[in-house]
Amino acid sequence: MAKTVFPQESIYNFLPEQVHTEKPKRKSKFRPVVILKDKPIKNAMKTMGPLKVETPSPDKYLKKHSKEPKLPEIKERCHRMCTAKKPAVPLRSEHPPLGPHSKRNMVKPTTPVPTKSQLASVDSHRGHKALLEPSGLVPKYIKKKCYGEVPEYLQHRSQEVRRAVEEYDKYLEEQMEQSAIRQLSEGERQANLQRLKSTLAELHNEYHRLPVAADTLVRKSRKVQLEAQMKQLESDVGLFERFKTIYIAN
Template identity: 55%
Template sequence: MSEVVYPRESVYNLIPKEEVYTQKPPRYMSKYRETVILEKKSTKDAMRTMGPSKVEVPSPEKYLKKHSKEPKLPEKTQCLTEVRNTRTARKPPIPARTDNPLMGIQTKRDFIKTTTVVPMKPQPTCVDTSKGHKQLLENSGLVPKYIKKKHYGEVPEYLQQRNEEERRAQEEYDNFVREQREQGAMKDLSDEERQAVLQGLKKNWDKLHHEYQGLSVVTDNLSKKAHKERLEMAMKQLENDINLIERFKTIYISNN
């Protein structure tokens, strides 16, 4: 049940309240306390004075001599001399000038010479940055590997196919034009007529251009804007016709 809280100035505050005492838990005591105290006393009593109780006093005869603390080699014994004599065998004498060498004997040095492998050549590399980054020169694109291909210098198949299709289309067009000319439906435009048509188209373009230059700069109504657009379209059509006639030398027209 929660305790009722009254205001500071209240009659109920005059009633004396019972004091509540909280009991603290018992202090922790280790079970090894007595053994630790005994061990500490036993070690402390042994060293009550400054240093150990009994110290061997150095005698004046055993003073420090020169080179006494340097490491010393073991003394030579008969066993060590015998081992050394057994390990170092006496070398054979030098052969005389008249002695013939033994033939057919393969030594270790000859075997090494016969089994040595040719060292591998380092792969050529290309350094492309100031920090030393490098890559293989073969795959860097700096070596013209394409000239070593099997089909180098040959026309690709798709280009051959395209050229063949263009040739067939040109042949079909030439045949169609020949048939139309034989039937009299088309005729070849002469050079004089072609030049006359070209000059006429240029004169018409000059007239339209002169009229276009005379237009007002400000197109403030719809009629001016429409007139300007008509002139631009007509000039553009004349330019296309002039380019077409100048591009092709031979022009066919129908008789109708």
């Protein structure tokens, strides 16, 4: 290291010279173990894939549908299936064999009867269910013999109503015969109509002579009474003018 020289008046000339010593590098006592532990992993990471790879030839390229599973050929399957010879067709004069596979010895397979499921209604979100047959929700009444027929009590009631109507009609006929209704003639009708019109005109004149301010109870009641009488007379006049034939009781 080169020695630095300062001027004579500098204070740095009185300082002792400093000696720089390099410190040794600190090493861990576990360093060899760590090196041995990480060495195979690092060596494995040095290359990508195997070191020696067989290069594919240009003739062996990947073709379409080459990786899909293939079924055996039809000719081979037919050859395997048709190797065993079938027996010849029996003649018309030959009798059928009576062996274990004959039609006489064949037992009909018994099919099990499926169990009929019971109808139920689920009435809660937790799956609680109740049978429909004893609950009354199944319409069993349609299977009755008397289904669709009118009940006896309704028949009796309709008969009683019909009888009451007939009796009332007979009573009205008797009353009509006893009342001896007669028809008004055209002269009587016109006379009654003229009398009603004259009475209506008199009431109109009396109604117009009433004072405008009906401030007392007498005036108010008289006004209401006249209005009611005129309304009734107007309806009677309209009745006589509308109908030409009118019957009255003696």
